[in-house]
Amino acid sequence: QRNDPAPDLFDVTPDGKYLMVALRGPKPVSVSHAAQGSCPGVGIVEITEDGKAGKLVGVLRSSNTLDTVPVGTITGGHDYVGAERSDVHGAIVVTRGRENGQSD
Numbered sequence: 001q002r003n004d005p006a007p008d009l010f011d012v013t014p015d016g017k018y019l020m021v022a023l024r025g026p027k028p029v030s031v032s033h034a035a036q037g038s039c040p041g042v043g044i045v046e047i048t049e050d051g052k053a054g055k056l057v058g059v060l061r062s063s064n065t066l067d068t069v070p071v072g073t074i075t076g077g078h079d080y081v082g083a084e085r086s087d088v089h090g091a092i093v094v095t096r097g098r099e100n101g102q103s104d
Contacts, residue, residue, distance in 0.1 A: 006037025040086035
């Protein structure tokens with residue numbers, strides 16, 4: 001299968017240096033044809049040029065080959081017959097609180 005990530009919802013890190021981007025899977029649970037990707041997980045994009053550009057610097061892959069989602073046709077996409085069912089649909093950056101003026 002070709003390397004064709006499908007980015008979805010994302011969030012920026014507190015320092016403003018990175019985007020954490022959800023990467024959809026080959027068997028999307030929703031919005032099938034528009035969201036069908038080859039590498040499910042979370043992409044890490046380094047923000048450059050004062051936010052005007054970015055570069056994919058890493059991917060945290062996810063996998064789910066035991067799901068019960070049936071294999072079926074994807075209207076407008078390509079029919080996927082493999083076992084992968086992981087389908088990340090959002091990435092949210094969570095920060096820890098600060099206590100007594102101390103940094104994380």
